[in-house]
Amino acid sequence: MSNSFEELAEQAQATFWGYVGFELExxxxxxxxxxxQLQPHHLNLLGIVHGGVFMxxxxxxxxLVIMHDxxxxxxxxxxxxxFLTNISKGTIYCKAELLHRTKRTITMTASIYDDSNERLxxxxxxxxxxT
Structure with missing residues (x-):
């Protein structure tokens, strides 16, 4: 697998990633x-984003941070x-960051935000x- 931005974005489209609709920013x-970009199939029966989509x-x-290498x-x-709050339309963004790395594990953090930068x-x- 390549680690270039363009190649990872293209390869991901043929996987579950592409099926859900994620875009690499x-x-x-x-x-x-x-x-x-939220679509009706991302929502649960309450009309808000399904928790599984967030997860x-x-x-x-x-x-993706790990796959970059x-x-x-x-x-x-x-x-x-x-889960802090919900949303039902618009575009959501997720930023992940490397927190810690050892020989056997990598620890990451990530947050999801809406268009107005509210953490969801x-x-x-x-x-x-x-290995």
């Missing part, structure tokens, strides 16, 4: 930002998610490096 060794977005953004392969070991959810995640 920014990527570096220490952070990533992705976006999602998927948080996990994908954090994972083509020598690393990792899987999610744990993820703690906090945040998470921390631990990723186990594969």
């Amino acid at each position: 920014q990527l570096s060794e220490a952070s990533a930002t992705i976006s999602l 998927t977005m948080l996990d994908n953004a954090m994972g 083509p020598t690393l392969r990792a899987v999610t070991a744990t993820m703690n998610t906090y 959810a945040y998470a921390s995640g631990s990723y186990r490096l594969l």
Whole structure:
């Protein structure tokens, strides 16, 4: 897998990422930002974004930072998610940042924001490096 911005964005479209509708906005060794234009299928029966969409977005953004380094392969070991408020339309953005790295794990944080920069959810995640 390549680590260039354009190639990662293109490769992701054929995966679950593309099915959900995420777009890659920014990527570096220490952070990533992705976006999602909300559609009716992202909502639950209450008419707000389904929590699974938030969790998927948080996990994908954090994972992208790790994938930026083509020598690393990792899987999610744990993820703690906090839902702060809801939304039903517009575009949401998720920014992930590298927090800590050891020989075996990487710890990340991520937050989801709306167009007015209100934080909707945040998470921390631990990723186990594969050998």
